[in-house]
Amino acid sequence: MKKVGLVLLILGIIGLIVFGIQAMNNSESFSVFGAEVAVSKANWTPVIASGAVFIIGVVMSITGKKK
Numbered sequence: 001m002k003k004v005g006l007v008l009l010i011l012g013i014i015g016l017i018v019f020g021i022q023a024m025n026n027s028e029s030f031s032v033f034g035a036e037v038a039v040s041k042a043n044w045t046p047v048i049a050s051g052a053v054f055i056i057g058v059v060m061s062i063t064g065k066k067k
Contacts (some may be wrong), residue, residue, distance in 0.1 A: 005060030012054025019046040 023042035030037055 005057050005062075005064050008057030009061055012050050012052075012057050015050025016054060019050055021052050023047055025057065026062050035063070048066030 023040070023044060023046075026042035027038050027040040029039070
């Protein structure tokens with residue numbers, strides 16, 4: 001159980017980094033009346049899913065039984 005948790009934790013971290021960078025790169029910014037406005041066209045679903053996998057991995061690795 002701990003090994004599965006560690007694998008999920010690592011996959012969650014990798015997913016957060018990769019999909020987070022992609023989401024940040026898919027935003028556009030422009031200036032309106034001197035204020036900088038950012039508009040995001042990114043799909044945040046993979047980032048949220050990676051965060052959920054990361055949290056599940058943390059919980060499983062902490063509470064999992066060692067065999």
